[in-house]
Amino acid sequence: MTSNTGKSITSMQYIFIISGIQVSVSILSLPRDLADAAGTDGWIAIPIGYILSVAAGFIIVKVMQNAPEDTIFDLLSRLMGAWAGKCFALLLGVYFLSFMYDSLNRAILITKDWLLPNTQPYLLMILLLVPTYIVAKHGPQILGRYSEFVFFLSIWIPFIYLFTLENAHGLHLLPLFKEGVLPVLSAVPAMLYPSLGMVTTFILYPHLKNKEKAPINLLISNSLTMLIYLYITIICFVYFSPDEITLYNEPIVSILKSIEFRFIERIEVPFIAFYLFIFSLAWIPSAYIAAFCISWISGKKDVALPLQIFCIVITVSSFFFLPTFNQNDRLGLWIGWLGISIEYVFPLCLLVYIILNKHFQQRTAL
Template sequence: MKKYAFNEITFIQSILIISGIQVSVGFLAMPRVLAEQAGTDGWISLIIGWIVAVAANLIIVQVMKRCPDGTLLELLTKYIGKWAGIAGGVLLALYFLYIAYTCLIYSVVVTKAWLIPQTPAHIIMLLLLIPTGVIARSGLRVVARYAEVVFLLSLWIPFAYLLPLKDAHWLHLLPLFKEGLKPVLSAVPATFYFFVGFATTFIWYPFLKDKQKASVGIIIANTLTLLVFLFITVVCFVYFSPDRITEYNEPAINVLKTIEFKFIERIEVLFIAFYLFIFSLAWIPFMYLGAFCTSWLFGKQDHRGHLLVLWLLFAGAGFFFMPTSSQSEKMNDFLGKIGYGFEYVFPVFLFLYVWVYDRIKGGKSL
């Protein structure tokens, strides 16, 4: 019997987990970041970043094929030793929990700024943590089902973004490569942050029912993310002028302020309220994965006790110290840097190590 058979996830669920994590938080500020780096050619940088992200994620899949019934922690233990598994568990737990905390703080900042400015930030954080604990304690299968529900509930969002296009100026996109290729290439590292999240493959791979389709799922998930990013980026680029778009922290929200209905005055408020479901696809899976790693370190199969401790730590951190908007942005910048190391650089070195190890030991080549 497979060790992780109880929490197996389907092919579709694996796609929606990766894409949901990637789309969740970076969606709002991404057009501004790209415009600051490469102007209205920033959408080209997205495509290049997608190619790199897909390549890195496929490398992870190839590595995990060497240990199909185990996570990265078992793989490190098998190929390097017990100490490597422990070190990997510690580092991976810290990384996942930092992502969860960073995304949760960003969600609190956005909610307080746009929805309920008079409510204390720690109360907002507590309200967001309550459903987090309920969903994450039930395991990866329930988290995956939650990703499916959020995806279905979010299908209306692209249609809302079509409405501002009646005032769009498509000439903003022309000419291509206005300042040459250098700005486009310089913006590519910034896109790596928006595709962060595929390192979860290190953990959920043994849970996947049909592992033969893992590579196809990776390509579909990252492509779905790319299409969403391209859509919102182009909408913002053609609506705002190249100079104005950099004036807004979250242009994906500001563009909705132009929409007016007789039955609702501020659609962006409704959008942010609903978008909290999509935000949650960042911190809920990562809280579960962080608890999974800490439970593995202590040899526990039940992650719920560790999840409760982490939940209390997050709630306590929100009560005693709540980062400001500028501090939250710095946390996101730091996340982009460590995410580059964990999700782009580390898989390459691990792949090379495993390949050399198997060649020396006479095993099958990757």
């Protein structure tokens, strides 16, 4: 049983946590990934990914409605035995720890590439992990407040990209379905990694103040994510030529070079520094959830010790090794396929199991 005293989160906080995990670091390379798969038709894959994401989110909420005050691990333990709860807690912990590590590495690679090329990775890791520990150890309520703070702090960013439209060419988007439907469908897998994050509902649902609003909250968070993805992807597609966009690792950063203000020479530099707040919406909640999973297995409520261990191990590892952009991309691909199993396949299978289990129990009672 989960104690939610003093740890409840509002609907708005829940929306921003989910959307923050989804957008954060993954948006940087999304236009390029979609262009690689389907050219400038790649943006059509975004609504398709949105539909799949919303459907998976609704299934997760439906599962959690069977145990509104319990964790998913308690529910699994009651349905299948203690071993099932512990196995899934371990799997989910590894998944979010990998997600945290991947996001941190990406942020450090971008920071070194654009801002601090001569700074050692482990120093950057320390600078990022100290606030991570401070925020994550306080649980969902502080995570929700932090996500709200970052959202309202960043709300002006989309308007800056409007300055790039004076060099845009809308004809890059036409005609639609240039090579048919198959390239667009092949771009849908590129949306899977940026759409991950709904599974945090397994952990956040017991802390929601208004649980009956969870479905509409998930719909709003995924809609917000889709609008952001569509907005930035279409801007990149109409600014860069179809061949040019695939040459940039982070098109949404490279496009900022075209913006000039009298009071600043390179606007992309302060933007990267500011983006670190947005990037942190991926690894800070992930750090908490990974620590929560480990603490549940050990039977303890305090997540501080697992968080300390994570931070120390990641910092020490960064002293010896930091993945390159290509290695980070491969790690993201692996996490994406693992995410499909955890966020799409597993909830559906679990919901079917719950329905069948209730059906057989009712028949036995009769």
